[in-house]
Amino acid sequence: VQLQASGGGLVQPGGSLRLSCEASGFRLDDAAVGWFRQAPGKEREWVGCITKSDDYTYYAKSVKGRFTISRDTAKNTVYLQMGSLEPEDTAVYYCAADESYYTIVEVKEYQSWGQGTQVTVSS
16 A cells, blocks of 8 residues: 655746645545645644545645645546645645545544655745
8 A cells, every 4th residue: 555646846936736646555536635745844734635435625724725636536646736836835745545534634644645745836
Protein backbone atom coordinates (compact mmCIF):
# COMPACT_ATOMS: atom_id res chain seq x y z
CA VAL A 1 0.00 0.00 0.00
CA GLN A 2 1.76 3.12 -1.21
CA LEU A 3 1.02 6.71 -2.16
CA GLN A 4 3.15 8.72 -4.53
CA ALA A 5 2.82 12.50 -4.41
CA SER A 6 4.18 14.47 -7.35
CA GLY A 7 3.83 17.67 -9.33
CA GLY A 8 5.59 20.15 -7.10
CA GLY A 9 7.91 22.84 -8.35
CA LEU A 10 8.72 26.52 -8.48
CA VAL A 11 5.89 28.86 -9.46
CA GLN A 12 5.47 32.62 -9.42
CA PRO A 13 2.96 34.33 -7.15
CA GLY A 14 -0.47 34.22 -8.72
CA GLY A 15 0.40 31.09 -10.65
CA SER A 16 -1.08 27.60 -10.63
CA LEU A 17 0.15 24.10 -10.02
CA ARG A 18 -1.46 20.67 -9.91
CA LEU A 19 -0.27 18.02 -7.52
CA SER A 20 -1.03 14.33 -7.95
CA CYS A 21 -1.42 11.59 -5.39
CA GLU A 22 -1.30 8.17 -7.02
CA ALA A 23 -2.00 4.97 -5.12
CA SER A 24 -0.77 1.45 -5.53
CA GLY A 25 -2.02 -1.52 -3.62
CA PHE A 26 -5.48 -0.13 -2.89
CA ARG A 27 -8.29 1.82 -4.54
CA LEU A 28 -8.36 5.54 -3.79
CA ASP A 29 -12.05 5.76 -4.69
CA ASP A 30 -12.74 3.57 -1.66
CA ALA A 31 -10.71 5.76 0.68
CA ALA A 32 -10.75 9.21 2.19
CA VAL A 33 -7.82 11.23 0.88
CA GLY A 34 -6.36 14.27 2.56
CA TRP A 35 -3.78 16.85 1.57
CA PHE A 36 -1.43 18.44 4.07
CA ARG A 37 1.51 20.79 3.94
CA GLN A 38 4.47 21.63 6.10
CA ALA A 39 6.40 24.86 5.79
CA PRO A 40 9.94 25.21 7.18
CA GLY A 41 9.87 25.58 10.94
CA LYS A 42 6.13 24.96 11.15
CA GLU A 43 3.94 22.04 12.02
CA ARG A 44 2.23 20.00 9.35
CA GLU A 45 -1.23 21.41 8.64
CA TRP A 46 -4.34 20.12 6.95
CA VAL A 47 -5.13 21.63 3.53
CA GLY A 48 -8.22 19.73 2.46
CA CYS A 49 -9.77 16.35 1.76
CA ILE A 50 -12.08 14.39 -0.47
CA THR A 51 -14.47 12.00 1.20
CA LYS A 52 -14.64 8.27 0.71
CA SER A 53 -16.96 7.09 -2.08
CA ASP A 54 -19.11 10.23 -2.53
CA ASP A 55 -16.42 12.81 -3.30
CA TYR A 56 -17.43 15.69 -1.07
CA THR A 57 -14.54 18.10 -0.61
CA TYR A 58 -13.54 20.25 2.36
CA TYR A 59 -10.82 22.87 2.60
CA ALA A 60 -8.88 24.86 5.14
CA LYS A 61 -9.89 28.52 5.27
CA SER A 62 -6.47 29.57 4.03
CA VAL A 63 -6.93 27.79 0.68
CA LYS A 64 -10.70 27.75 0.17
CA GLY A 65 -11.61 29.24 -3.17
CA ARG A 66 -8.07 28.82 -4.49
CA PHE A 67 -7.47 25.06 -4.22
CA THR A 68 -9.59 22.22 -5.60
CA ILE A 69 -9.36 18.51 -4.86
CA SER A 70 -10.61 15.97 -7.38
CA ARG A 71 -10.41 12.26 -7.99
CA ASP A 72 -9.73 10.30 -11.21
CA THR A 73 -10.96 6.79 -10.57
CA ALA A 74 -9.51 5.38 -13.79
CA LYS A 75 -6.03 6.59 -12.87
CA ASN A 76 -6.43 5.80 -9.16
CA THR A 77 -5.22 9.31 -8.50
CA VAL A 78 -6.36 12.30 -6.47
CA TYR A 79 -5.37 15.80 -7.53
CA LEU A 80 -4.81 19.06 -5.71
CA GLN A 81 -5.28 21.92 -8.15
CA MET A 82 -3.75 25.05 -6.68
CA GLY A 83 -4.43 28.53 -8.04
CA SER A 84 -3.68 32.14 -7.09
CA LEU A 85 -0.64 30.85 -5.30
CA GLU A 86 1.00 33.01 -2.66
CA PRO A 87 4.47 32.85 -1.10
CA GLU A 88 2.74 31.65 2.08
CA ASP A 89 1.75 28.48 0.20
CA THR A 90 5.40 27.44 0.00
CA ALA A 91 5.72 24.08 1.73
CA VAL A 92 6.20 20.38 1.26
CA TYR A 93 2.82 18.96 0.35
CA TYR A 94 1.75 15.48 1.43
CA CYS A 95 -1.23 13.27 0.71
CA ALA A 96 -2.66 10.67 3.04
CA ALA A 97 -5.32 8.04 2.47
CA ASP A 98 -7.25 5.60 4.56
CA GLU A 99 -9.97 3.14 3.59
CA SER A 100 -11.34 3.15 7.13
CA TYR A 101 -12.14 6.85 7.22
CA TYR A 102 -14.90 8.89 5.55
CA THR A 103 -12.93 12.14 5.87
CA ILE A 104 -9.37 13.09 6.74
CA VAL A 105 -9.19 16.40 8.59
CA GLU A 106 -6.29 16.13 11.02
CA VAL A 107 -2.68 15.03 11.18
CA LYS A 108 -2.49 11.50 12.55
CA GLU A 109 -1.53 7.97 11.59
CA TYR A 110 -3.30 6.82 8.43
CA GLN A 111 -3.15 3.75 6.24
CA SER A 112 -0.68 5.47 3.94
CA TRP A 113 1.17 8.77 3.60
CA GLY A 114 2.88 9.95 0.44
CA GLN A 115 6.49 11.05 0.60
CA GLY A 116 5.85 14.75 -0.04
CA THR A 117 6.49 17.11 -2.93
CA GLN A 118 8.02 20.58 -2.64
CA VAL A 119 6.04 23.62 -3.76
CA THR A 120 7.87 26.94 -3.84
CA VAL A 121 6.04 30.16 -4.66
CA SER A 122 8.51 32.90 -5.43
CA SER A 123 9.25 35.57 -7.98
